[in-house]
Amino acid sequence: MTTADREPVYEVVWPLAPSAAAPTALASRSPDLAGKTIGELWDYLFKGEEIFPLIRRALAQRYPGVRFVDYETLGSTHGRDEAELAATLPALLRKHGCDAVISAVGA
Amino acid sequence: MLRAAAIAERAGVPSVSIVTTPFREQAAVVAKGVGMPALPIAEYPGVPMTDGPETVRAKVERLIDAIVDGLARPVETALTRAVEPAARDVVFRGTLDQVQEFFYARLWTDGLPVIPPTIPRVERFLEFADRSPAEVIGTLSPENRAATVWSIAVNGVMAGCRPEYMPLLIAVVEAIAEPEFRVQDAGSTPGWEPLIIVSGAVAKALDFNRGQGVMRVGRQANTSLGRFLRLYLRNVAGLRIPPGAGDKGSIAATFNVALAEDEDAAAEIGWTTFGQDQGFAKDDGAVTVQSVVSSSPPIYTAGTRALDHVQVLADVFGRACAYWSFTGMKYARWQPLLVIGPSIARVIAADGWTKDDVRAYLHENVTIPAREVERYAWHLGSTAFSLKALAESGALPPEYAGSGDPDRPVRVFPRAAWIGIVVAGDPGRNQSKGYVNNHIQGGRVSKRLALRL
Numbered sequence: 001m002t003t004a005d006r007e008p009v010y011e012v013v014w015p016l017a018p019s020a021a022a023p024t025a026l027a028s029r030s031p032d033l034a035g036k037t038i039g040e041l042w043d044y045l046f047k048g049e050e051i052f053p054l055i056r057r058a059l060a061q062r063y064p065g066v067r068f069v070d071y072e073t074l075g076s077t078h079g080r081d082e083a084e085l086a087a088t089l090p091a092l093l094r095k096h097g098c099d100a101v102i103s104a105v106g107a
Numbered sequence: 108m109l110r111a112a113a114i115a116e117r118a119g120v121p122s123v124s125i126v127t128t129p130f131r132e133q134a135a136v137v138a139k140g141v142g143m144p145a146l147p148i149a150e151y152p153g154v155p156m157t158d159g160p161e162t163v164r165a166k167v168e169r170l171i172d173a174i175v176d177g178l179a180r181p182v183e184t185a186l187t188r189a190v191e192p193a194a195r196d197v198v199f200r201g202t203l204d205q206v207q208e209f210f211y212a213r214l215w216t217d218g219l220p221v222i223p224p225t226i227p228r229v230e231r232f233l234e235f236a237d238r239s240p241a242e243v244i245g246t247l248s249p250e251n252r253a254a255t256v257w258s259i260a261v262n263g264v265m266a267g268c269r270p271e272y273m274p275l276l277i278a279v280v281e282a283i284a285e286p287e288f289r290v291q292d293a294g295s296t297p298g299w300e301p302l303i304i305v306s307g308a309v310a311k312a313l314d315f316n317r318g319q320g321v322m323r324v325g326r327q328a329n330t331s332l333g334r335f336l337r338l339y340l341r342n343v344a345g346l347r348i349p350p351g352a353g354d355k356g357s358i359a360a361t362f363n364v365a366l367a368e369d370e371d372a373a374a375e376i377g378w379t380t381f382g383q384d385q386g387f388a389k390d391d392g393a394v395t396v397q398s399v400v401s402s403s404p405p406i407y408t409a410g411t412r413a414l415d416h417v418q419v420l421a422d423v424f425g426r427a428c429a430y431w432s433f434t435g436m437k438y439a440r441w442q443p444l445l446v447i448g449p450s451i452a453r454v455i456a457a458d459g460w461t462k463d464d465v466r467a468y469l470h471e472n473v474t475i476p477a478r479e480v481e482r483y484a485w486h487l488g489s490t491a492f493s494l495k496a497l498a499e500s501g502a503l504p505p506e507y508a509g510s511g512d513p514d515r516p517v518r519v520f521p522r523a524a525w526i527g528i529v530v531a532g533d534p535g536r537n538q539s540k541g542y543v544n545n546h547i548q549g550g551r552v553s554k555r556l557a558l559r560l
Contacts, residue, residue, distance in 0.1 A: 007202040011199075013195065014261075016191070016258070018253045019251065020251050025184045025186065026184055031180075039120070046488045058167070079546075086114050090114065090117075093120050099121075101111075102124075104108065106130055
């Protein structure tokens with residue numbers, strides 16, 4: 001008989017907990033951004049003030065009529081109460097006619 | 108940032124998120140947690156805060172295709188849930204060593220051996236809960252899991268708690284599940300760590316250390332309660348350092364043992380307890396949880412007058428907090444904590460000072476040049492930080508806008524009431540210590556214990 005044979009055996013349970021994440025479909029996409037309105041969501045971190053203008057310029061060159069709702073109009077996304085953001089952001093995007101958003105910078 | 112994109116997607120607005128390379132794995136955890144694992148991402152390679160303007164420009168140019176792809180290419184989403192074990196499912200059967208290896212390989216431990224969570228052990232904890240094991244206390248992000256009473260007991264077993272700690276474990280999870288605690292940000296790069304503060308007669312009854320070595324491992328109640336919380340954040344919130352993901356603490360720190368106040372010392376000198384400061388009656392059992400991102404050095408103060416002590420506390424605690432004060436100014440919430448040694452508190456109180464007087468002194472006398480606040484904020488990545496703008500928005504009192512002189516002093520502690528004071532530590536030495544809070548991430552939240560002694 002080995003030492004392992006004499007040792008107690010434990011039947012153990014899972015230390016995680018049930019996932020509350022409900023799988024959700026992404027919004028439908030339009031294949032062409034020409035003439036669309038793009039909202040800028042910025043967390044006011046990591047040089048977004050340099051990055052967003054570069055994106056605006058590049059997309060405007062590629063897609064005629066593309067329009068931007070800048071991050072100052074939509075407000076910072078960082079540090080805000082998530083429930084409050086969820087309650088207000090959709091209406092804000094509708095108000096400004098956003099067809100798509102770019103959210104930056106970080107995770 | 109990804110959560111804002113998810114809100115837009117739910118509203119029918121397609122999104123793409125710009126994520127820097129070091130955040131890529133954390134982003135995947137967040138995306139899965141919001142139920143959108145395929146949330147489009149455009150990856151900015153590297154670290155923007157160490158890139159010059161030309162490098163930023165070149166990298167953004169290379170991002171454009173990914174941005175277009177994210178906004179315009181249709182994404183198929185699998186709307187099925189992964190099958191996971193039920194609470195009472197036995198997930199493994201083996202010896203102590205085999206259990207450790209099985210759990211460690213799945214990132215279910217903190218790297219230390221754990222007590223095997225068998226059903227009988229879990230049930231012993233539940234006897235002290237008076238709640239249904241299936242009851243959900245809240246949901247914890249980024250992994251977005253339901254914090255059930257059962258899961259609290261399982262992790263309490265694993266952390267080496269005693270079953271009678273169960274009401275404290277539940278109260279701690281209730282605290283971190285509150286929106287103002289912002290557990291979803293507990294994996295942010297500052298690497299902040301929660302600190303539990305235990306109040307009321309329960310601290311003495313459960314043998315919490317309140318005196319010498321109060322913040323050191325060695326006493327089961329303080330140590331295992333602190334360990335439990337870190338373990339729970341790993342297993343249920345999903346905050347794991349590599350080879351896991353979700354926890355982006357850049358250097359970070361290990362768990363704090365739970366802090367218990369020397370309430371007898373506070374009562375002797377006529378000071379309110381920390382629990383009373385949080386709105387509880389003196390004998391109410393309560394836990395408070397808040398973030399700690401760093402501590403001051405040990406602060407030795409001597410003398411027979413209050414001012415002898417508070418001047419040095421202001422110097423050393425103030426300097427420890429000064430660097431990080433921009434975060435409190437930016438988010439208009441910041442709750443540093445000062446642990447004052449009993450012998451020092453006695454001198455201060457004997458001179459007629461209350462805790463509020465100490466708070467007011469710190470508020471009035473600790474300052475930092477405005478230029479330094481803005482410089483430190485920029486280096487962190489708050490590249491749009493402006494004291495003037497914050498004052499104009501009402502987030503800070505008007506005095507922060509000041510004269511415009513970059514060298515003008517501004518208060519390190521914007522609100523005196525935000526400073527917490529606990530009397531604890533070695534009664535035989537004249538030492539205090541301060542703890543720096545990480546602004547709105549890990550905001551101070553207190554919960555009364557469902558426990559009668």
